[in-house]
Amino acid sequence: MTVPYEHLREDFKILQQHVNDEPLVYLDNAATTQKPEAVLKALETYYHTSNANVHRGVHTLAERATTQYEGAREKVRRFINAPSTAEVLFTRGTTTSLNWVARSLGDLIIEEGDEIVISFMEHHSNIIPWQQLAKRKGAKLKYIELTDDGKLDMDDAREKITEQTKIVSLVHVSNVLGVVNPIRELTDYVHDKGGVMVVDGAQAVPHMPVDVQALDADFYAFSGHKMMAPTGIGVLYGKRKWLEKMEPLEFGGEMIDFVELQDSTWKELPWKFEAGTPNIAGAIGLGAAIDYLENIGMREIMDHEQNLVAYLMPKLEEIEGLTLFGPKKASDRTGVIAFNIDGVHPHDVATAMDMEGVAVRAGHHCAQPLMNYLNQPATARASFYLYNTVADADKFVDALKATKEFFIHGLD
Amino acid sequence: MALTKLDQLYRAVILDHSQHPRRRGVLDKATTQIELKNPTCGDVIQVQLTVEEDKITDVRFDGSGCTISMASASMMTDAILNKSVDEALTLVNEFSEVVQGNKPEHEQELGDAMMLAGVSKFPARIKCATLSWKALEKALGSDGTGVDGQLTHD
Numbered sequence A: 001m002t003v004p005y006e007h008l009r010e011d012f013k014i015l016q017q018h019v020n021d022e023p024l025v026y027l028d029n030a031a032t033t034q035k036p037e038a039v040l041k042a043l044e045t046y047y048h049t050s051n052a053n054v055h056r057g058v059h060t061l062a063e064r065a066t067t068q069y070e071g072a073r074e075k076v077r078r079f080i081n082a083p084s085t086a087e088v089l090f091t092r093g094t095t096t097s098l099n100w101v102a103r104s105l106g107d108l109i110i111e112e113g114d115e116i117v118i119s120f121m122e123h124h125s126n127i128i129p130w131q132q133l134a135k136r137k138g139a140k141l142k143y144i145e146l147t148d149d150g151k152l153d154m155d156d157a158r159e160k161i162t163e164q165t166k167i168v169s170l171v172h173v174s175n176v177l178g179v180v181n182p183i184r185e186l187t188d189y190v191h192d193k194g195g196v197m198v199v200d201g202a203q204a205v206p207h208m209p210v211d212v213q214a215l216d217a218d219f220y221a222f223s224g225h226k227m228m229a230p231t232g233i234g235v236l237y238g239k240r241k242w243l244e245k246m247e248p249l250e251f252g253g254e255m256i257d258f259v260e261l262q263d264s265t266w267k268e269l270p271w272k273f274e275a276g277t278p279n280i281a282g283a284i285g286l287g288a289a290i291d292y293l294e295n296i297g298m299r300e301i302m303d304h305e306q307n308l309v310a311y312l313m314p315k316l317e318e319i320e321g322l323t324l325f326g327p328k329k330a331s332d333r334t335g336v337i338a339f340n341i342d343g344v345h346p347h348d349v350a351t352a353m354d355m356e357g358v359a360v361r362a363g364h365h366c367a368q369p370l371m372n373y374l375n376q377p378a379t380a381r382a383s384f385y386l387y388n389t390v391a392d393a394d395k396f397v398d399a400l401k402a403t404k405e406f407f408i409h410g411l412d
Numbered sequence B: 001m002a003l004t005k006l007d008q009l010y011r012a013v014i015l016d017h018s019q020h021p022r023r024r025g026v027l028d029k030a031t032t033q034i035e036l037k038n039p040t041c042g043d044v045i046q047v048q049l050t051v052e053e054d055k056i057t058d059v060r061f062d063g064s065g066c067t068i069s070m071a072s073a074s075m076m077t078d079a080i081l082n083k084s085v086d087e088a089l090t091l092v093n094e095f096s097e098v099v100q101g102n103k104p105e106h107e108q109e110l111g112d113a114m115m116l117a118g119v120s121k122f123p124a125r126i127k128c129a130t131l132s133w134k135a136l137e138k139a140l141g142s143d144g145t146g147v148d149g150q151l152t153h154d
């Protein structure tokens, strides 16, 4: 299917505005994405027609809300090809999902002297929960090194992951380097050594087909807001064999079967983890976002982004004094491009580009260990999504050149 | 071209200060020094002072950061050299007014630092401009050497 990208932009009112008198070019999609009308409409329709609490009432609205909320769970299950909705937990986002695993699985299987392995390209939300677990249990946290072109060093991975390694938690797609990690290969290796594989899929699920069974990961986390859904909704997929043994982290309504004075029993999966009134509208919005993405096709979206990167890379490589981070080959990466202009601080770059209407991010991208590893205090980052066009890519290159000119000339 | 608007922020004087910073380096005999970091952007700044009989007789800064933070540090050293501790603290407050778009009382004394008034139109960058001044304030408020800290989120 060929996608009419020019028309697709009409689904996003926010993109049709001027910023600093220039047409907005939104290139901060790794931070969060814009929402199409279909998602906003789904929220509105839910509140107009069906709003009620879930799993609680016998009245008609409660039934509708429950059906739609659980319907969204089924959409997520199908989208990531999970075997069962019992293994699809709604959370607040990737951060919450990873914290749940580190806390609940960590308490279940980590003992003093055990090893937990992550990598130098992790987001803070896939570092700190493990640091805390390691400190709590007296376990050891190890980091897999990167190669010069910003990939996981697979030789080092094989060295760091040992029989003592109980948990390995790795990012599927880096939010700085854009690199796609070979998760299946790593998972097989981890399982061989008897460990559990956790995957941070925050930058993968929005941009490519993800099949959790094909990856064979034990846990897989992602956020709705990075894939056109509202903020405050995310997913933790976990294999039933683990989720059944794990204890919930929060207790209260919705997650119990029977409550007695001194003890209670939990509901079955997935509800035992979802205490309290959940983000019902958020889940429904996520369902609508999945419909929107599937209608275009995840492979199509991935190809579109790779085409943009393939188009951009040679143009960027021509710019003198521009450092690009991550793999050079478009097929090794997604539409996340971190860069620095020699002698110009990324914050100055981001301010200048904003004046041109181009929204890019500058900073450490919640990856301070990676910044140190790359020996950069910070970087600028452009991240593309399916509503970005070749025209956006051109505007980005022009703004980049103008920015460089401005600072170089001013500094003469 | 929209970049012309950038001139409000990056006046020639500012670019000059960031490229040719005044008093960048280290003091042999500092009476007070501080290192401050802005964790959101990775900027780090060290400020060293020699305070003799309540007067700032020498000052140096070092570190890494964006144009705005480096220029501001350089301008800060111009403004506070040979001032009393109280005068310097007053300038810190005045400067923070300037970058919020308000008029200070001692425009003259702030000197080139007045050029950073344009920062008020770029709220995301106000912290860049105030980092060195916050460091100065902390250094003056402490009594010894070896202090360090982080820029808080206020």
Ligand SMILES: Cc1ncc(COP(=O)(O)O)c(C=O)c1O
Pocket: A030, A031, A092, A093, A094, A095, A096, A123, A125, A126, A171, A173, A174, A175, A200, A202, A203, A223, A366
């Ligand atoms: C790779 C990666 N992991 C985790 C997160 C955290 O996601 P959230 O803030 O939605 O919990 C992000 C996004 O910031 C990310 O890019």
